[in-house]
Amino acid sequence: MRQVFLDHQSATPLLPAVFEAMRPYFTEAFGNPSSLHHHGLRVRDALKQARQQMAALIRADSEEEIFFTSDGTESANLAIKGVAYANERKGKHLVISATEHPSVMNSVEFLEKQGWTCTRVGVDSEGIIRLDELQAAITPQTVLVAIHHVNHDIGAIQPIREVGRICAEKAVPLYVDCEASAGWLPVDVKEFGAALVSFSPHRFYGPKGVGVLYRNKKARLVSIIHGGVQEGGRRAGTENVPAIVGGGVAAAVAVTELDSRAKHVAELQARLWEGLRSKIRFIKLNGPEPGPKRVPTNINISTEFIEGEGQLLMLDHQGFAVASGSSCVSKSLKISHVLGAIGLDHALAQGNIIMTLGKDNTVEDVDYTVETFARIVTKLRGMSPMWDEFERGVIDSVIAPTGRGKSFSQHAADVSGKPAH
Amino acid sequence: MRQVFLDHQSATPLLPAVFEAMRPYFTEAFGNPSSLHHHGLRVRDALKQARQQMAALIRADSEEEIFFTSDGTESANLAIKGVAYANERKGKHLVISATEHPSVMNSVEFLEKQGWTCTRVGVDSEGIIRLDELQAAITPQTVLVAIHHVNHDIGAIQPIREVGRICAEKAVPLYVDCEASAGWLPVDVKEFGAALVSFSPHRFYGPKGVGVLYRNKKARLVSIIHGGVQEGGRRAGTENVPAIVGGGVAAAVAVTELDSRAKHVAELQARLWEGLRSKIRFIKLNGPEPGPKRVPTNINISTEFIEGEGQLLMLDHQGFAVASGSSCVSKSLKISHVLGAIGLDHALAQGNIIMTLGKDNTVEDVDYTVETFARIVTKLRGMSPMWDEFERGVIDSVIAPTGRGKSFSQHAADVSGKPAH
Amino acid sequence: MSDTYTLYNPTVMEHFMNPRNMGDLKDADGVGEVGAAACGDIMKISLKIKDGKIEDARFKTFGCGSAIASSSMATELIKGRTIDEALKFSNQEVVDALGGLPPVKIHCSVLAEEALKAALEDYVKKHPEAASQVGAVSAVAA
């Protein structure tokens, strides 16, 4: 069966060159970088090179500002908790946006249990942070502001330079989670005014098992995984050498291919959304229109009157890999908090599908996706009591209201006897 | 040049079968186990199999008791902090041995800063925990006892069954760090009476980048890396699928080869120590004699009147890879705390070398090591003012005292004007 | 491949991809529509009842794969049963017939049971003459 992979947000295949670069570090150069003999020193050199490659991707001055962790989640935990613990005496207040990734949100929640407080700055209906709210949120007790570069769900690009300027004015370090942008959009730690930046090579054709944290030397940071003195004392534990080496090569390739990759996926993104919007009624794009405010890999749509998991399963059955922010696909049975934060109607959040493009997707993939997806929508609407009730005027559309009938939420509340969210 | 790798404690080369098992998970089955489409479900199945393989190695009942982390250090952090935070209301006291790995020691130190208290139970001169002290250390506030199975430096096997019995009597969960034993000695979580057990496949020919934590369902454990709901909510972050798969295969191989590997290295261990002791004067074995109280991979020696880093460097120059617990090799300029805990004389701690055997070492390797090492000792003693002063009766030997001269420590204090430790 | 690695077992997948009894019944004798507040699933079951027996059943479902499969299976199971039998119907029958559901999806089968019972209740409301046969309805539905 024809396979179309449209879930590059969750995984990317390893570049063959990356695999070849990793290969010798499994059996031949298998040393531990902490060892003082040549087996250890050889891989220590390899780590240094990888650090330089990571630094180059985000235009950091020195490889000494690069720390390796196990993934983007751990990097976010280290950035948030490591800065919070290091500055405990200075203050115990944090500022984040309402649409950060769970690795940031839940690190902050953990600190809240330990006595920290946090202000969550709201976003507009496109998912862009409200700068005036941010400005107002920072207090003399604030020790860290954490705003992601690009949102993982809806692809909204945040005005990071402005955020950086506000933080610089207030002299508060800024942590920018670049997991959803690094390798696809230019990241420049100095232009961003970022004290900390995290990303993970598995998002741009590098291996799983390695996360990166950039830290400007001026920012205080303590370790959160304790033990030996690996990574300059900032992260204990035996380094995952092959993954670090592979991640470095993936970063080096990303530096050279960034522009062409971005251009390619931007064209597909525009075509995909144009195709979907023209073929399917009652469909909504979540987040900004394709263009300067949206990462070119991401399309996040809500298709009215049908639920997301069903769409995902039928797509999978036809060979298409996508994701969804519907509550039925999450282990917590909650809709994505990002869809909540942009004020998306509950019914539309349930019909959510996320398609993320990659360098190997083609125009044919996109056209085939539009065509297949339109058929699936028709099939699922045929099974949906909501579609039927919409057609009969019992409930109304949120996307294109007709003025007839009650809302989905009202209807769901009526039939279940409880409010829908 | 002939290469003899005697640092299996720090690294092991990947088994070819493990590499082959990992290979498809880089480019072909590259999915994210959190995804609901077939790319994700395929790797989810693979993780389940790896969990079963890990469970089998330590005779756990169910793969649902296995959690994946990034390495042994993180597993130790999760065990210690995850149990401490989960039981905060019950009590804030921990009990560990004085010779635990830094990942345990430093996790505990971190908790101490947050208000926990900890009792460090002493060991005898062979490094075996004092069970009476352990018994006395446990209080009604104790929420966790952490005692490693085998010490990483001196290879001492702890009487874990007795430790487990004491913990069971006192109804306190026991965490056993099996990083230095798993894959080399039988580990049986039930026989140990362990609520938690950690280990890492990179210690038995598996890949770096994965650590394992077994947790009995009855033991309460909260997550320390926050974010998504991977690993049953116990460890957020994208799983390192290839390493997990490879680690599972390494565990499966270890199950079948454990006895033959152990027998092989035990023979080499006896021969190595016998050779060293007969060829080199003033040399001491740290930890128990080869036999039931010592892991068969480890030889830890102190060679008097010369320093460890120099020995290590000269060995490296001749193609031998070893480790040392001397202060000159550690980034913190401190001798291994394990050598301190067994009350080793400071001069002997400085002359420390650790040789750890693996399945591919041979009798010829061992004999060649003894011969080369003896030559290196002669060369370094020829350069050492201490050797000269010993021969002239200015200072005395600790290993075989002659009754003439002062101690090294006294001498070092005299020449430096400060006490030696 | 899509067939080897699926979120649900093959029976569930088969009922999801090729649902039985999908649609509405013209002149249904009883219709029940229920919803799960948390998850947003909505399920509607229509019944054709003759001589105290369920002659036909149809469903429409807004919800995830297991919700669709559960309603498909529930309507399959219920056809031919007497009202009294149908009133004893439990979600576990759906789970068993589907060969199991993931723990987090069991509520989908509960929804199917609730939709069926709502439809039976509706039938009794519209057909008070049947109330004697189905004395248990109000007790169950309460």
Add this chain to the structure above:
Amino acid sequence: MSDTYTLYNPTVMEHFMNPRNMGDLKDADGVGEVGAAACGDIMKISLKIKDGKIEDARFKTFGCGSAIASSSMATELIKGRTIDEALKFSNQEVVDALGGLPPVKIHCSVLAEEALKAALEDYVKKHPEAASQVGAVSAVAA
């Protein structure tokens, strides 16, 4: 390979593997032995001094590779210098001549400087007649 990947640079390794001036001097004119409490390194330097000039120098060292290389290099550098010149000797010369040491190992070069100065001090003690030439010794050694 061992030659490509070494803890120290090739100059340091060369001085460690083939130390210059290793040993003791029979009838040394000055001997200094110093130790670093923290690290346990001990370094001993013996000097042969004639007409206010260091004619020969030897070392013995208990310590790590950089301690041995530092004493080898220090004895090399110091030979032929006058006492006055030797008294101005700084560890930085050793570091530079070795082409650098890891930051954590700089103290090894300091130890070499100290051992040299201790030997010079010993010389002055044993040869009070030389005190005029070396007025600075006590100040330095204090």
